[in-house]
Amino acid sequence: MCIFIVYFIASNTPTPSPTPTGTSTPTSSNTGTSTPTPSNTGTSTPTPSNTGTSTPTPSNTGTPSTTPSLSQTPTSSVTPSQTPTASVTPSQTPSSSMTPTPSASTIPTPHMLLDIWPGSTDSIPDYITLAGNGVYFNAESDIYSYELFITDGTINGTRLTRDVRPGYADSSPYDIAAFGNAVVYAATATGLGDELFYSNGTEAGTYLIKDLNSGSASSYLVGTYNHQGTIYFAAISSSSVGRELMKSDGTTSGTVLVKDINPGNQNGEPNSFTTCNNILFFSANDGTNLEELWTTAGTSATTNMVKNIHPSGASSPKLLTCCNNVLFFTATDGTTGRELYKSTDGTASNTVLVKDIYSGVSSSNPANYYCYNNNGKFQFYYSMYLLVISHNSLWNSLIISILCIIRYKYYYVDDGT
Secondary structure (H helix, E strand, C coil): CCCCCCCCCCCCCCCECCCCCCCCCCECCCCCCCCCCCCCCCCCCCCCCCCCCCCCCCCCCCCCCCCCCCCCCCCCCCCCCCCCCCCCCCCCCCCCCCCCCCCCCCCCCCCCCCCCCCCCCCCCCEEEEEECCEEEEEEEECCCEEEEEEECCCCCCCEEEECCCCCCCCCCCEEEEEECCEEEEEEECCCCCEEEEEECCCCCCEEEEECCCCCCCCCCCEEEEEECCEEEEEECCCCCCCCEEEEECCCCCCCEEEECCCCCCCCCCCEEEEEECCEEEEEEECCCCCEEEEEECCCCCCCEEEECCCCCCCCCCEEEEEECCEEEEEECCCCCCCEEEEECCCCCCCEEEEECCCCCCCCCCCEEEEEECCCCEEEEEEEEEEEEEEEECCCCEEEEEEEEEEEEEEEEECCCC
16 A cells, blocks of 8 residues: 655755766766866776867857956955956946845846847856855856856846957856855866866956966866865866865965875865865765765865765765754765764764664665754655565566655754754
């Protein structure tokens, strides 16, 4: 007999980040048009998806304005206080705040702000990120292809920041992270692969921070994340290391490798960066313990595995979520399936299984997290799959029937009880 629940929310399966094939399969919280993959050799055999030199076939051409050199990088820590005031092509300036406060009785009617690519063609805005008084995003226009745009919520204040790859050759900005009143992001420039850029919303203030993997080779940068004013990400910084943990303060000299987690040219693949209880957590593969939970305080000595949850394989921590200063995530220890775990302080002793919801080796696959900050509770959905396996001797095959799928709500307070 099957029990059916009319109201349920389907489990959410996150889109994986672009990674090389190999022992680790990290997950990224961002998706978009650019999917860089390291070209290093080692346990994985990745194939680059962006060499930084391709030029898409234009459907329309235009004459972009002359732009300053990409090499104007700062020499000291970047703490921008300026808000975007200039345009690349038209001399438009923001005319009003992007965050109007409607009265309680008035809810603005959703409407198109600006037809960036006039006509029926999509501009496909993506990686929408609020920083200061501006919202940054990647979009395609009929002249500039995929570049970084900014808006203050008005037509006049919606504009291209800079045509990083002049003409109809896209720089494909992705993984845009707020950095003060500016943003740090990954993009491709002519003669370069995917590298680290900075923008405060102006043409002159949009530039390359550092060519991490010098020359035309790509750094395959992913996962830009702001932790307490420092940008953390994964990238290839030379031919002698794989995609590893890096950090940046927005300057060339302050953009450095933190730790070669998987030594040599293997990929440590740091991913799923999440701040909780003032600790930066992430998932990574050291080549010995495979993909496990890690923390860092920004130095090699303070970058360490929290716990080897799966002693004989990869626990592959996913869906890292902070709720009331407790980090929740899913993982498997090899005995149970993928279940809910928590870490209160980044130590092995306080990183534990909350509950084996689907008892045994089967997985409950917790998903669709929601944190109730006002009452200290954490909600998620999980699924149980009831299977019947029968043997058909006539056809000498196994017939597997899924009888029913039941989804439950499950609540617990932040101490895991």
